[in-house]
Amino acid sequence: MDVRSLAYLGIAVPDVDEWHRFATDVLGVPGERGDDGVLRLRLDERNHRVALRTAATSALDYVGFDVADDWALDEATEQLEKAGITVTHGTQEEADARKVQRLVSFLDPNGYRVELSHGQLWEVDRPVQPTRPLHGLRGLGHVVLGAPALSETIELYVRVLGFRLTDYRSKSLYFLRCNARHHSVAFASTDRQMLHHFFIDVATIDDVGWTYDLARSAGHEITAELGRHANDLAISFYLRVPGGFQVEYGTGGLDVDDATWVAHEFTVGDLWGHRRPTGDAITVAPATTK
Ligand SMILES: [Fe+2]
Structure with missing residues (x-):
């Protein structure tokens, strides 16, 4: 399988507003709250790299990795299934929330939800702007x-x-x-x-x-x-x-x-x-x- 990169993380935290302030004031990282209440943090040309939602306790919701394209995602799915791993096809709603074209997910041996996707939205016309003076x-x-x-x-x-x-x-x-x-x-x-x-x-x-x-x-x-x-x-x-x-x-x-x-x-x-x-x-x- 040809995984290309770490694409994104989904994390649950008790107070998304606090995280938003922290990201803005301390980390210098811009974030946007969506209509779904999720805070998406921008770190480069991608729409987001970290998505934070509110929950009673902190947890890692998912880890997302990229594959090259739609065909590579089919191939990856086949290889996972051949290895005896149950693969779940992501819904359109999930793909829209991650700003990817398509995703599949599975549980790794620790119980972490791992997502493979392709085509996450690149916004090269909207260069990431740190929220405090930083070189980049x-x-x-x-x-x-x-x-x-x-x-x-x-x-x-x-x-x-x-x-x-x-x-x-x-x-x-x-x-x-x-x-x-x-x-x-x-x-x-x-x-x-x-x-x-x-x-x-x-x-x-x-x-x-x-x-x-x-x-x-x-x-x-x-x-x-x-x-x-x-x-x-x-x-x-x-x-x-x-x-x-x-x-x-x-x-x-x-x-x-x-x-x-x-x-x-x-x-x-x-x-x-x-x-x-x-x-x-x-x-x-x-x-x-x-
Ligand atoms: Fe490290």
Whole structure:
């Protein structure tokens, strides 16, 4: 299967209005409330990358990945069904809500709803405008999820969905790519479903620093200080966002050459920084996969 990129996320949060203010004032990310009450956050030329709806408790509603076109979506559906996975065809209403042409969905081994789609609305005539002075927003980099069924998840993503394993740590944190970007999704061994964070990609190190200063002075919880990851080389910080999960706000990051890259274990999480004042790190549990 030829998944092209991480397309979008759907997330439920207790207070969408609070998220809207937070996105506007702190993250510099524009959002629009639709008639359906959903807040859609814009990060690049796509109509949206993150859709937030109101619910009693926070949850990840779905993770959406792109395939190339309608034929690729048919092929992907066949491959999933051949692998014994029940595929549900999305309704026109769901496709309209995601601003895609067509989508299918299935549950991964952890119970996350994964959507495959094509043709999400590009709005090149309406360039994304940050809501505060920033050099630029560059999109949704990746998402990191807790995986109670880690080994089955990696098998599914690599063998069926066609992701490549980029690297891993302690056999409990796996980084997977579907294009040149070091990872579009990572899975950590956890005992329950968990949206750990998603990555907002900004244009420059100053954008990261400005937002760090602003978030800090506004009293928002910084969950990891400024730092640089040892594997994907992104410079970033993490902050707690309304709803309880985290956003990694950063820039840069490694592109991987499929022709030469070999998956490997990495033993150091960060080249520098990323100190976690609250001690809140991704759980590293004993090995659960080969
Ligand atoms: Fe990350």
